[in-house]
Amino acid sequence: MNLNAINNVYFIGIGGIGMSALARYFMANGKRVSGYDKTSSDITESLQGLGFEIHFNDDMTEVSEEFLNQENTLIVYTPAIPNNHTELNYFKNNGFKVYKRSQVLGEITKQSTCLAVAGTHGKTTTTSILGHLLSECKVAVTAFLGGISENYNSNLILKGTEVTVVEADEFDRSFLTLSPDLACITSMDADHLDIYGDAAELTKTFKAFSECIKPNGKLFVKNGLPLNGITYGIDDDSDYTAKNIRITNGSYVFDVQTPNGLYKDFQFNLPGRHNLSNAIIALAMAAEYGCPHNQLAKALASYKGVKRRFTYQIKTNDLVFIDDYAHHPEEINAVHQAVREMYSDKKVLAIFQPHLYSRTRDFVDGFAESLSKFDEILLLDIYPARELPIEGVTSQWLLDKIENPNKKLISKSAIVDEIKASNAQVVLTIGAGDIGVEVKRIKNAFSVAS
Incomplete structure (x- = not known):
C-alpha cells in the first residue's frame, strides 16, 4: 500500500x-x-x-x-x-x-511514532484527552478520534506528523494491524461476543495486541488486568495513580503519583471516576513520551470532552439533561456512578436504547442490573445496526428483568411527553444507536419550556 x-x-x-x-x-x-x-x-x-x-x-x-x-x-x-x-x-x-479502515490506519501509523489506546471501554475519551495533551504540549501530532472532540469540533486533530494517536479497536480484531510504540489497555470486559464467541477469546486477542507493540515500546495497563506493563489506577499502588482526589466547583482536583515523584493539583472537568481513570492513563502516556508535567497540568484543565460522552445538553437549577453513548452494562454503571456523585439528592430518569440484538442477548442480566439503579427507566426498542432480529431477544424481555417498578417501554416519539410526565430533575439519554438523533428534539422542547 x-x-x-x-x-x-x-x-x-x-x-x-x-x-x-x-x-x-x-x-x-x-x-x-x-x-x-x-x-x-x-x-x-x-x-x-x-x-x-x-x-x-x-x-x-x-x-x-x-x-x-x-x-x-x-x-x-x-x-x-x-x-x-x-x-x-x-x-x-x-x-x-x-x-x-484498520489496515489503512496501520499503514499511516508506520510513518510516525504511534500511541495506541485499546480497551472495551474508554477508548474515545482517552484518545481525545491524549491527543489534546500532546497538541497543547506543542507535539506535532495527528490524532484519529472515535468521537467529536469538544475542543476541536472534529474527530481529527491535525497538528503534524511526528506522532499518530489512534484508537485500537478490538471489533473484528482490527487493532492487530497496528505496531504501536506506546499502547494502553483500559479494560477487557466481555463484549463483541458475536465476533469472539466468549470472554476468553477476547482476552486472548488483547494479549495478542500487547505483543504487537514494537520491541522497545511500552505497554500501559489498568491495575488489575492480567497483563504485564506500566500500571495506572485511582488511589492505589499503580505506577501512575490519582491521589488526594476532591471535587471543587464540579471538577476533580487531584495529585498524580508517578515513578518520578508526586505532582500536585491537577484539574479535570469531566465527571465520573471512569473519566478520571481515562485522564490518568492519558497523562501517563504523554509523560512517558516526554511532555513536562507543568504543561500537562495546564493542558488537562482545558480539556472539554467528547460529544455524547456525558455531554450536558441542559444544565439549569430545574433540569439537567445529559446525553451519553454508553452501550454496555459496565459503561452504564460508570454513567450511574458519575451522575450520583454529581447529583446525589436528585431524581434521575434514564432513557436507554439497547444496541444490537446479540449484545442485548449476551448481557441482558447485566443491563437489567445496571438500569435498575436509576430512579426511573424508559426503554426503547433495540437498535439493530448491522444485525437481523434474534427470536425472543426484545426490549420487553429486558424490561421484564429490570428490578425497579418505575419502568416503561416506549417509542421514540413519546420521549418528550414521558419526560414531561416525570418529576425527575436529571434526565439521561443513553445508547449507541440513533437515540442521539432525538437529543436535539428533547433539548429544544425543554429549553423553550425553561
Missing part, C-alpha cells in the same frame, strides 16, 4: 465516526476524497460542507469517473458494510486496491 502513489480515496461507509476522520485526513493531505453511506447524518453533512462528494445509493453510476481508475484510487471500507454490497463487490472484483 503506497499511499504516496494514491490520488483518489473512495470510502464505503464514509459517515462512520472512524471512517470520516480518515476521510478528513486524506483530504487535508491533498487527496481527492469521495464516498458512499447508507443514510445522511450530521457527519456526512459536515463532510459535504467541506467539499466531500457523498451519495446515499449503493449504485456504481453515482461514483465519479475519477474514482474508477484502479492505478491511483484507494478503496477504504468498514466491516459494517454487508458482503452483498454492490459497490464493494465491484471494486473487489475489478482489481482495485481495497482495504479495511
